[in-house]
Amino acid sequence: xxxxxxxxxxxxxxxxxxxxxxxxxxxxxxxxxxxxxxxxxxxxxxxxxxxxxxxxxxxxxxxxxxxxxxxxxxxxxxxxxxxxxxxxxxxxxxxxxxxxxxxxxxxxxxxxxxxxxxxxxxxxxxxxxxxxxxxxxxxxxxxxxxxxxxxxxxxxxxxxxxxxxxxxxxxxxxxxxxxxxxxxxxxxxxxxxxxxxxxxxxxxxxxxxxxxxxxxxxxxxxxxxxxxxxxxxxxxxxxxxxxxxxxxxxxxxxxxxxxxxxxxxxxxxxxxxxxxxxxxxxxxxxxxxxxxxxxxxxxxxxxxxxxxxxxxxxxxxxxxxxxxxxxxxxxxxxxxxxxxxxxxxxxxxxxxxxxxxxxxxxxxxxxxxxxxxxxxxxxxxxxxxxxxxx
Amino acid sequence: xxxxxxxxxxxxxxxxxxxxxxxxxxxxxxxxxxxxxxxxxxxxxxxxxxxxxxxxxxxxxxxxxxxxxxxxxxxxxxxxxxxxxxxxxxxxxxxxxxxxxxxxxxxxxxxxxxxxxxxxxxxxxxxxxxxxxxxxxxxxxxxxxxxxxxxxxxxxxxxxxxxxxxxxxxxxxxxxxxxxxxxxxxxxxxxxxxxxxxxxxxxxxxxxxxxxxxxxxxxxxxxxxxxxxxxxxxxxxxxxxxxxxxxxxxxxxxxxxxxxxxx
Numbered sequence: 001x002x003x004x005x006x007x008x009x010x011x012x013x014x015x016x017x018x019x020x021x022x023x024x025x026x027x028x029x030x031x032x033x034x035x036x037x038x039x040x041x042x043x044x045x046x047x048x049x050x051x052x053x054x055x056x057x058x059x060x061x062x063x064x065x066x067x068x069x070x071x072x073x074x075x076x077x078x079x080x081x082x083x084x085x086x087x088x089x090x091x092x093x094x095x096x097x098x099x100x101x102x103x104x105x106x107x108x109x110x111x112x113x114x115x116x117x118x119x120x121x122x123x124x125x126x127x128x129x130x131x132x133x134x135x136x137x138x139x140x141x142x143x144x145x146x147x148x149x150x151x152x153x154x155x156x157x158x159x160x161x162x163x164x165x166x167x168x169x170x171x172x173x174x175x176x177x178x179x180x181x182x183x184x185x186x187x188x189x190x191x192x193x194x195x196x197x198x199x200x201x202x203x204x205x206x207x208x209x210x211x212x213x214x215x216x217x218x219x220x221x222x223x224x225x226x227x228x229x230x231x232x233x234x235x236x237x238x239x240x241x242x243x244x245x246x247x248x249x250x251x252x253x254x255x256x257x258x259x260x261x262x263x264x265x266x267x268x269x270x271x272x273x274x275x276x277x278x279x280x281x282x283x284x285x286x287x288x289x290x291x292x293x294x295x296x297x298x299x300x301x302x303x304x305x306x307x308x309x310x311x312x313x314x315x316x317x318x319x320x321x322x323x324x325x326x327x328x329x330x331x332x333x334x335x336x337x338x339x340x341x342x343x344x345x346x347x348x349x350x351x352x353x354x355x356x357x358x359x360x361x362x363x364x365x366x367x368x369x370x371x372x373x374x375x376x377x378x379x380x381x382x383x384x385x386x387x388x389x390x
Numbered sequence: 391x392x393x394x395x396x397x398x399x400x401x402x403x404x405x406x407x408x409x410x411x412x413x414x415x416x417x418x419x420x421x422x423x424x425x426x427x428x429x430x431x432x433x434x435x436x437x438x439x440x441x442x443x444x445x446x447x448x449x450x451x452x453x454x455x456x457x458x459x460x461x462x463x464x465x466x467x468x469x470x471x472x473x474x475x476x477x478x479x480x481x482x483x484x485x486x487x488x489x490x491x492x493x494x495x496x497x498x499x500x501x502x503x504x505x506x507x508x509x510x511x512x513x514x515x516x517x518x519x520x521x522x523x524x525x526x527x528x529x530x531x532x533x534x535x536x537x538x539x540x541x542x543x544x545x546x547x548x549x550x551x552x553x554x555x556x557x558x559x560x561x562x563x564x565x566x567x568x569x570x571x572x573x574x575x576x577x578x579x580x581x582x583x584x585x586x587x588x589x590x591x592x593x594x595x596x597x598x599x600x601x602x603x604x605x606x607x608x609x610x611x612x613x614x615x616x617x618x619x620x621x622x623x624x625x626x627x628x629x630x631x632x633x634x635x636x637x638x639x640x641x642x643x644x645x646x647x648x649x650x651x652x653x
Contacts, residue, residue, distance in 0.1 A: 175571045
């Protein structure tokens, strides 16, 4: 199974980091591998996910959307988790691991603020101090989550460099980690970064796909035809896809089309980028002719990132998954559609996946095709943006 | 023998230590960078470390981040900076190494980068986000052109890693004085000298120390225990303070002269 021992997914991934961090990554990899085999660790995490986070999450048959489209559309309700998104699956796992490793401080980067809130929550539950780096542009867009993190006892450190969004918050978190590496654990929020993060975050998120598989089989007596999820860094999508890797189920990853692919203002690393090295791993990314990283754009802060996890680059190259885009306007339409038709207010990130599944895929897929969409988060945090765009 | 190895051989003969000055190409402009190279050499710099700016310099503190930002805007890239080096090469023999983040090399093409740099008279490269595990293709390309690949060693590096770093490095080893990013520090960490003794035992390649060094007494202390001292942010800060002023080059030269004379 990939990654290989160098942390590579067929040439993607790796460990492109300052030497100072190499020992910390080795230590993390060893601790993580040990934890995976440790029945006690697995049991502890299982109880946390069940009693604290609210797993398993339901798989909801979206009857109104299904009736409209003729497909059988299921929503994996990660939005019902504690803190409102799938991010908590990973942060509980990583913070528990940090405690086992004897680390006394937690740091994280955040874009939309969902990962920041989920990290602050896990840190509070384990009594560890937590600093979250967040771009000032995202602080502006996601003020509710900033307030939540503060309520949870975390410090939110504003980042003013570069695009003032997730990319720069990640740079700043890495700089903090380089400085305080001995006692600090860096809780990376997506399947990006140097090895072992892409593999570790994936493994903590595959609970999404494993549950979905069981739930669909129970309802339909067969596997779904399609899985659809949004892709920023790509953690909810890998979490959904990975357990189905060896099946014939088709994977569709939905990237941020932003203001349109032709405008250059988007977050479509897989659809429009080229391979490069950012934040510790080799993967597709948005860069200019010199290799300078381009500023991404999306109405959804969680998709506003110029890179993507290396495993997605691998899925793209071997054509295991198809990657498509949904622009800002369509994403908003998905938001309103799910709210009005199913009575569920989705996160703007997830709205991209919803739009694609309902508007693009279902009409073409054929009658009664089973489509499972990851509803990765709920939309409370996006209300202000949606209001402003009305 | 390439210029870096020759430089360390000469310095050893004279019982002297290397002073390595870092500047960012294109900050404030490529024209001024050219003048600065001569000025730094005239003020005692033994090796010039020339930065090629990157949009996301994650090993750097605020001073070099700002410098990178200015230089990116001035279109400093592998081609334009290599042309600059080619131009100064006819007039100076000072060893020049690039400081560059890996994505720029990856995007340009590893082989093509080494060919371009070495044919322009650049002697080696430091890549802050490229540990020995990931540098094999760069080293293979570099060998053919006797181009040095200088790896970084850190206070957190284990003995096994220090050996790996030493084996992979040519020219010299860049020892990072502290856990952290580049930038001026009031004091150098106490454990630095113990750490240097540890790495010196494991390698016979020159070990030069960078990160946090900004004052003459720090240069002097480091030069006693290592084969050279590297100063970056303090020089960049001098450049920043004199942006837009006519005597920027002279001021920077004078500052560097003050650092090197005590060595």
